[in-house]
Amino acid sequence: MKEIDLFSLALQNLRRKPYRSVAIGLCVAVMVGSLFIATIVLRGVQTSLSVGQARLGADLVVVPTGYETPAQEAFITGQPTTFYMPDQVESQIAELHGVAQTSTQVYVQTLTNAKCCIGEFFLIGFDPETDFTIAPWLATHLKGKPLGPLDVIAGDRILLREGDGATFYGTNFRIAGVLEKTGMGIDRTIYVPIEGLRQMIADSYGLAEQPLAINPDEISSIMVSIEAGADIIDVAERIEGQVEGVHVFTASQLNQAVARQMQGVMGITFGVTATLWLMSLLLVGLIFSLIVNERQRELGLLRAMGAPRRAVFRLVMSEAGLLTGLGGVSGLVISGVILMSFSRLIQLRLRIPYLLPSTVEIIAVEVGLLILALFTGALASLQPALSISRLEPYAAIRQGE
Amino acid sequence: MTAPEIQGKAPIIQLEGVSKHYLQGTQTVRAVDAVSMQIFPGNFVSITGRSGSGKTTLLSLVGGLTSPTAGQVNVFEHPLQSLDDSAISALRAERIGFVFQFASLIPTLTALDNVRLPGLFAEQPVEQSYAAELLDWVGLSEKINNYPAELSGGQQARVSLARALANRPELLLADEPTGNLDVDTEWEMLSLLRDLNLNQNTTILLVTHNPELAQYGDRHLVMQSGGLTESYQWLQAQVAADG
Numbered sequence: 325m326k327e328i329d330l331f332s333l334a335l336q337n338l339r340r341k342p343y344r345s346v347a348i349g350l351c352v353a354v355m356v357g358s359l360f361i362a363t364i365v366l367r368g369v370q371t372s373l374s375v376g377q378a379r380l381g382a383d384l385v386v387v388p389t390g391y392e393t394p395a396q397e398a399f400i401t402g403q404p405t406t407f408y409m410p411d412q413v414e415s416q417i418a419e420l421h422g423v424a425q426t427s428t429q430v431y432v433q434t435l436t437n438a439k440c441c442i443g444e445f446f447l448i449g450f451d452p453e454t455d456f457t458i459a460p461w462l463a464t465h466l467k468g469k470p471l472g473p474l475d476v477i478a479g480d481r482i483l484l485r486e487g488d489g490a491t492f493y494g495t496n497f498r499i500a501g502v503l504e505k506t507g508m509g510i511d512r513t514i515y516v517p518i519e520g521l522r523q524m525i526a527d528s529y530g531l532a533e534q535p536l537a538i539n540p541d542e543i544s545s546i547m548v549s550i551e552a553g554a555d556i557i558d559v560a561e562r563i564e565g566q567v568e569g570v571h572v573f574t575a576s577q578l579n580q581a582v583a584r585q586m587q588g589v590m591g592i593t594f595g596v597t598a599t600l601w602l603m604s605l606l607l608v609g610l611i612f613s614l615i616v617n618e619r620q621r622e623l624g625l626l627r628a629m630g631a632p633r634r635a636v637f638r639l640v641m642s643e644a645g646l647l648t649g650l651g652g653v654s655g656l657v658i659s660g661v662i663l664m665s666f667s668r669l670i671q672l673r674l675r676i677p678y679l680l681p682s683t684v685e686i687i688a689v690e691v692g693l694l695i696l697a698l699f700t701g702a703l704a705s706l707q708p709a710l711s712i713s714r715l716e717p718y719a720a721i722r723q724g725e
Numbered sequence: 726m727t728a729p730e731i732q733g734k735a736p737i738i739q740l741e742g743v744s745k746h747y748l749q750g751t752q753t754v755r756a757v758d759a760v761s762m763q764i765f766p767g768n769f770v771s772i773t774g775r776s777g778s779g780k781t782t783l784l785s786l787v788g789g790l791t792s793p794t795a796g797q798v799n800v801f802e803h804p805l806q807s808l809d810d811s812a813i814s815a816l817r818a819e820r821i822g823f824v825f826q827f828a829s830l831i832p833t834l835t836a837l838d839n840v841r842l843p844g845l846f847a848e849q850p851v852e853q854s855y856a857a858e859l860l861d862w863v864g865l866s867e868k869i870n871n872y873p874a875e876l877s878g879g880q881q882a883r884v885s886l887a888r889a890l891a892n893r894p895e896l897l898l899a900d901e902p903t904g905n906l907d908v909d910t911e912w913e914m915l916s917l918l919r920d921l922n923l924n925q926n927t928t929i930l931l932v933t934h935n936p937e938l939a940q941y942g943d944r945h946l947v948m949q950s951g952g953l954t955e956s957y958q959w960l961q962a963q964v965a966a967d968g
Contacts, residue, residue, distance in 0.1 A: 328838055328845050336833035625829050628790060630818020630846035630892070633810050718782070718791035721825070 330635065334642035337619075344611065345647060351607055352651030352700065355600040356693050357659030362593045363689050364663055365670060368679035369590070381457030382427075382547035383556055385573045386417060386563060392571050395545065399573075403512075404433035404446035408542040409569065416567045417546055422554035423563075427454040430521055431544035432536060434492050445482065446513045447492060448544075449521030457547050458503070458515055465501050473520035475500035481511040490514070494531020495524040505678075548572075601700065608704035612644055616708040623712050624720030637713035644705035645698055652697025656690050735802055736763040737896055737928050738787055743796030744951075745782050756782040758951030759796070766895070769922040769929045771939035773956070774948030780932040781900050783948065787930065788821055788898050789813040800896070818847040822889035826901035828881035830873040836860060836884045837869040843891045851891045859887035863917060879910035886917060890927075897921065899931045903938065915941055 338345045387395040387407065394405035411428060418426045430449035450458065452471055462471060471477075476497045478484045488499045497520065505511060516524070522540060529535040550559045560572040616623070623636050631639075663670075667679050680686065712720065745757040756779045764770055774780050785791045786798055789805045798805045801820060805813060817823075830839045837856050844851030860869050863883035865876075873881055882902060889897060899918065903911035915938055921927045931942060939945045945956035 327850070328834075328841055330845065333831075333842075333845070336831070339833055621827070622829055622831070624790075625823075625825070626846075627814070628788065628817060628823040628825075629843040629888075630814050630816075630821075632814035632846070635814075635846060716791045718785040721785075721790070722781075 330639050330642055331646075334639055334646055337639075337643055338647060348608055348611055348647050349651035349654060351604050352648045352697050353655030353658065355597065355604045355700075356652045356655030356697050357662075358593075358597045358600060359696070360656055360659040360689065360693055361663055362590065362597055363693075364680065364686070365593075365674070366590050367681050367685070367689075368671075368676055369674065371678045371681065372676040381460070381549075383550045383575060384548040384560055384563070385575070386413070386546040386548060386567075386570050387544070387573070389569050389571050392573075395571075396573070398431070398446060404431075404444065406431050406433050406544070408538065408544055411541045411543045413567060413570060414543065414546050417548060417563055417570075420559070420562050420566060422550050422559040423548055424551040424554075425454070425456055425549040427451055427456060427547045428518075428543040429545045429547065430518065430538065430542070432492075432516075432521065432525075432538070445492070447516050447521065448513050449516050449518045451518045455547075456549055461503060462501075471500060471517055472498075473517050473523060474498060475517065476520070477501050477503060477515040479503050479511040479513045480505040482514060484514075493524050493528035493536060495520070495527050601696075605700055605704050608644065608648065608701060609707065612640065612705040612708045615643070616640060616712045620712065620715075620720050620723055624715075624717045624722075627717035627720065633713040637709045640705055640709035640712060641702060644701035644709075648697045648701030648704075649694065652694045655697070656693060660686075660690075734766050736799075737766045737768075737801060738762070738764040738930070739797075739799040740787070741797040741799075743783075743786060743793045743798055745779075745786060745791065746794045755779075755951040757786060757793070760951075760953045761796075762946070762953060764928060764930065766928055767922070767926045768944060769919070769931070769942040770944045770946060771931045771933060771942035772946045772948055772953070773933055773936050773939045776934065778948040779951045780948050783953070784898050784900050784930065784932050788823060789817065814846065818843065819892060820895050822892065822894035822897045824886050824889045824897065824899040824902040826904040828873070828878070828885040830881055830884055830888075832873050835870050835872055836865060836876065836887075839873070839884055840887045840891050843888060847892050856887070856891060859890055860884065863887045864913075879906050879913075882906055882910065882914060883917075886914065890921070894927065896928045896930070899929065901932055901934060904934065911935075911938070 385395070385399070388409040391405070391407040394403070394407065397403040398405045408430075414426050414428050417423055428451060432447040432449065434445045434447060452459070452462075458477060462477070474495070474497050476490065476499060478499050478501075480503055482502075484490055484499045484502075486499055486501055490497050490499060497516065503510060503515075525536045525538050525540075548559070548563070550556055556574055560574055563572050564570065623639075626636060626639075627633075663680070670676075671679050681689075715723075740760050740762045743757060743760045744755065746753050746755050748754070758779075760783065772780050772783065782791070786793055787800060789798075789800070789808075792806060800816065803812075803816065808816070830836075831842065834842065837853065837860065840856040840859055841851040841853065857866070857869055860866060863886055865880060865883055865887070868876060868880060868884075873884070876884065882905070886902065889899075897918070902918075903914045906914065918929055918931065919941060922929050929942075931938075933939055936945075939956070947954050947956050
């Protein structure tokens with residue numbers, strides 16, 4: 325036969341009203357589960373944004389004035405866009421104080437439903453000689469193999485894999501590699517060496533249904549890396565102040581657009597969850613007041629049997645802790661299963677490459693939320709537990725009659 | 726008011742000018758009013774009185790379940806007012822047993838576990854074999870694994886008595902323990918209390934509304950409007966016995 329202790333007594337007490345216990349546990353489970361999902365998703369968005377920012381490679385991106393919105397969309401979502409400015413802008417920027425390195429890019433949008441092209445893609449012509457954005461990746465993944473003019477690099481969400489062929493404006497290219505996921509527009513972009521892109525533009529007049537009218541001295545954007553120690557905002561302002569007709573994005577500004585969008589969604593999610601927490605707190609508090617009132621005589625009798633105030637206090641707190649603890653564990657298990665089962669769908673819907681953090685981080689979040697659940701129980705039952713433990717046993721027995 | 730004194734022994738309960746007054750609306754209720762008494766080890770004292778005369782309040786004062794408005798309550802030579810909650814609780818857990826009119830057993834515990842429950846608050850747990858022995862003594866050896874809902878009112882009252890004895894108390898405070906029982910069970914319970922007093926030398930303070938039951942004590946006190954007096958019949962019986 326099992327020993328009787330306060331913990332087992334608390335557990336037995338919870339079994340007396342199973343529906344009520346399950347209802348409280350469920351309420352805490354929903355609160356903890358929602359918080360767990362919201363925290364993990366937010367963490368995934370943050371990770372994706374910071375990885376995306378790191379992958380952009382440039383400190384500043386310069387585009388022609390008036391194209392800020394399509395440029396931002398292209399960087400963030402990979403929505404194809406085209407705009408051009410004279411290539412002499414690059415030399416103007418390169419001479420400015422604080423600028424360490426520049427590299428130009430040319431944007432091309434492929435045609436849909438055209439014989440010359442395999443689909444609608446966003447092509448970015450880059451100069452392998454000066455590029456510093458995807459160059460580090462190239463160095464690692466191509467292992468020193470030279471990139472030919474018709475060798476292209478595809479973003480992760482382009483349905484082409486290494487070795488595949490692809491035809492754009494009548495020119496045949498070969499996929500030399502696929503970039504890792506970034507969660508940004510890069511994933512929907514095909515990087516073409518500028519030599520191959522210029523060749524494609526020239527050949528489009530004979531091979532494509534619609535030729536590409538891009539002059540050889542036109543570029544779309546300039547990627548800028550700043551000198552060590554230079555202030556990024558100062559350099560951006562200097563470029564906008566001294567070079568006419570350009571707009572400068574900082575890498576963090578590009579992410580901020582996504583972050584703002586996500587913050588709105590997460591703000592609502594956390595608002596709802598905070599409301600749930602408050603409701604759980606009130607519900608658990610209310611129910612524990614009822615429980616204590618219902619069992620006033622019984623708790624008074626325990627005092628008569630020799631239970632000191634602290635034992636009665638601990639009994640009520642143990643019941644609350646057990647209930648919210650079990651509710652919290654259930655919530656974590658259920659939400660964990662939901663998160664694992666729908667992680668791909670969530671990633672696709674939110675367009676984020678990373679969702680689940682490391683196991684250690686997940687465990688830390690779970691432990692934190694379990695502590696929150698226990699804290700909720702403790703906070704909610706504190707007043708009823710204090711009030712019954714302070715009541716004279718005689719009064720508890722008489723009032724409970 | 727002095728009980729039959731046990732030679733050389735200090736009183737187990739000593740009340741000096743004890744009052745318990747409380748406010749009910751604007752009126753002061755004198756539940757217990759300037760009561761003094763002494764009860765010695767091994768006494769079986771019955772207190773009768775009308776409903777609301779203050780019997781239960783007096784018992785609660787003796788058990789430290791409430792504190793007096795005035796006066797001094799000494800139990801086992803400890804002035805209860807000077808003890809903190811832990812000390813009074815320890816006294817109840819180790820040396821005092823309570824039986825109430827309502828059995829109030831924990832519904833999720835078996836009869837055996839209900840009897841073992843006081844051990845949770847005492848220094849020593851209540852051994853399973855001793856709890857079974859107590860249930861056997863109250864005639865419930867067949868029911869040790871039954872839950873309260875499976876027991877009759879009388880059986881629950883007997884489990885409650887067994888529970889009150891689980892900590893081997895020197896003092897048993899019984900508040901209308903037979904109040905809700907039929908006549909047969911009432912006498913069975915009284916017989917158990919008498920047996921306990923005679924064979925275990927347990928001091929018993931019994932509150933009852935039934936003057937017939939009160940005759941079975943060594944001493945019969947009557948409570949009226951908060952005051953305590955010796956029963957006239959008991960005094961007469963004492964005089965007759967002496968004389």
